[in-house]
Amino acid sequence: MSGEARSAANGEAVLEIEDLRTSFRLRRGTVRAVDGVDLFVRRSERVGIVGESGCGKSTLALSVMRLIQTPGASITGSVRLGGLDLLALAEDEMTQVRGARVAMVYQDPYTFLNPVFRVGDQIAESLIAHRGMSIADARTETLALLAKLQLPQPASIIDAYPHQLSGGQRQRIVIGMAIACRPALLIADEPTTALDVTVQAQTLRLIGRLVADLGMSLLLISHDLSVIAALCDRVYVMYAGQIVESGPVEALYGGARHPYTSALFGATTTLLDPKREFTVIPGAPPDLASPPSGCRFAVRCPHRMDRCAQPPPPFAAGPGWDARCWLLDETADASARR
Ligand SMILES: Nc1ncnc2c1ncn2[C@@H]1O[C@H](COP(=O)(O)OP(=O)(O)OP(=O)(O)O)[C@@H](O)[C@H]1O
Ligand code: SF4
Ligand SMILES: [Mg+2]
Numbered sequence: 429m430s431g432e433a434r435s436a437a438n439g440e441a442v443l444e445i446e447d448l449r450t451s452f453r454l455r456r457g458t459v460r461a462v463d464g465v466d467l468f469v470r471r472s473e474r475v476g477i478v479g480e481s482g483c484g485k486s487t488l489a490l491s492v493m494r495l496i497q498t499p500g501a502s503i504t505g506s507v508r509l510g511g512l513d514l515l516a517l518a519e520d521e522m523t524q525v526r527g528a529r530v531a532m533v534y535q536d537p538y539t540f541l542n543p544v545f546r547v548g549d550q551i552a553e554s555l556i557a558h559r560g561m562s563i564a565d566a567r568t569e570t571l572a573l574l575a576k577l578q579l580p581q582p583a584s585i586i587d588a589y590p591h592q593l594s595g596g597q598r599q600r601i602v603i604g605m606a607i608a609c610r611p612a613l614l615i616a617d618e619p620t621t622a623l624d625v626t627v628q629a630q631t632l633r634l635i636g637r638l639v640a641d642l643g644m645s646l647l648l649i650s651h652d653l654s655v656i657a658a659l660c661d662r663v664y665v666m667y668a669g670q671i672v673e674s675g676p677v678e679a680l681y682g683g684a685r686h687p688y689t690s691a692l693f694g695a696t697t698t699l700l701d702p703k704r705e706f707t708v709i710p711g712a713p714p715d716l717a718s719p720p721s722g723c724r725f726a727v728r729c730p731h732r733m734d735r736c737a738q739p740p741p742p743f744a745a746g747p748g749w750d751a752r753c754w755l756l757d758e759t760a761d762a763s764a765r766r
Contacts, residue, residue: 441508442612442645443469443492443530448505450484450491452498457717461487463669465505469613474639474646476656476677478692479666480713485649488666489617492647493532494522510612528558531606532615533635536622537598540605541590547601548574548586551608558609573604576641578634596627603635610642617649632659653692657681665689668713668724675749685744685751688725723754731755 450462461484469475477485490496491503494514507514509530514522534540542550551573552566561569567586574582577600590598599619606614616635620628636659639646650656656663657677665673665680665688673686684690691709711728714720722738723729729736735754744756 440471441468442471442473442510443467443647444506444508445488445492446506446508448488448491448503448507450487450496450501450503453500453502454717459716460669460719461716462491463716463719465666465669465671467664467671467674469645469647471612472640472643472645473662474636474648474660476660476663477647477649477666478651478653478656478663480651480692480709482713482716483666484669484716485651485666486617489532489615489647489649492615493526493530494519495532524558527554527606527611528609529611530613530615531609531611532617533599533603533606533619535618537595537602538590538622540602541598543590546587546589547593547598548588551601551604554605554608569608570604573608576638577601577604594627595623596631599623599631600634603631603638607638607642607644611644613645613647614639615647615649618651619648620655635659665692668719669716670724670752671750672725672753673749673751675751679749685746685749685756686725686753687729687731687755689751691728723752 445465445467448462448465449460452459452461465488477488479485487496492507492514496503503515505515509525512525514525517525541547548567548570551570552563555561555566555569556563571582571586574585579585579597579600585593585597590601593601599622603619619635620631623631632655635646646660648656648659660677662676663674663680664671665686667688673680673684673689680689684693694709709728714724714727720726721740723732723736723741726732726736733754741752741754741757743750743752
């Protein structure tokens with residue numbers, strides 16, 4: 429386990445993940461989409477996960493929600509939400525936890541909303557199911573929530589069908605469904621990528637404000653470091669199924685330690701920071717069915733050395749950060765001794 433994960437015990441952790449491994453058995457081999465991840469989120473903390481497409485971010489989130497439904501998929505390790513060991517719960521117990529204690533906002537609101545039900549009823553349903561509200565109380569609470577979501581004319585939107593709303597409004601409804609029961613943790617997986625660029629930043633700011641107002645913790649997934657930097661306190665950088673660096677956002681901005689994190693800063697998009705240039709990291713991530721035995725970033729790393737070929741680099745820990753790179757081996761030892 430990394431030094432950061434061990435230090436979770438010092439803060440009040442809402443979510444604690446240890447050695448999570450999720451794999452899919454395919455004809456070409458076993459894809460280890462999440463391969464030994466340790467991660468924690470403290471109470472009221474906003475934590476980001478950033479990494480390129482295919483590095484395992486959604487698989488990680490869906491594993492926490494116990495929503496991996498692929499036949500033959502395997503999930504091992506430990507996922508603790510408050511005092512609950514989620515991977516050990518029976519399916520009906522997990523159904524009670526989803527929405528009430530942890531909720532997720534997905535990338536595409538179309539797949540989440542039921543087209544034949546009014547959006548207000550879809551929000552109210554969760555209040556009735558999880559908080560035992562009467563239909564009348566749930567409607568009153570839904571109206572208040574629509575106002576919090578800054579939707580115009582809540583009294584008419586509550587009776588609208590999804591197709592009568594814009595993409596941005598639909599995503600606000602999905603966010604409303606997720607936060608209706610005030611879960612301790614909100615997981616948002618690329619919550620704005622299906623939206624127009626002009627609406628993306630507004631929606632992200634809304635999520636940040638709601639999470640702060642309601643005192644929830646946030647686990648925000650994005651391939652865009654500028655989005656994470658704008659909204660999160662701490663970040664985990666994921667590469668090829670593993671965490672390669674973690675620490676406070678300002679520490680990573682002040683000086684990323686892992687060469688992949690540095691490359692990501694170069695490749696960040698311009699959503700919340702229009703002055704940044706867009707560049708691409710040369711090369712491609714490894715096949716997760718047969719990753720290299722040494723550092724997984726080695727073929728793309730401008731700093732690779734002979735020792736990077738194998739074995740895999742261990743986590744090096746300094747004050748407030750963790751990173752998995754041989755370059756840091758000696759630096760980290762020195763800072764740990766200080
Ligand atoms: N149900 C599945 N069956 C087989 N392979 C899967 C399945 N879900 C994900 N994978 C594989 O697991 C790896 C991680 O995928 P995942 O969707 O978690 O990545 P991601 O980081 O969320 O990417 P993106 O940024 O594109 O959303 C990929 O190689 C993907 O092809
Ligand atoms: S371990 Fe080696 S190849 Fe991997 S990121 Fe560090 S320097 Fe680069
Ligand atoms: Mg994804």
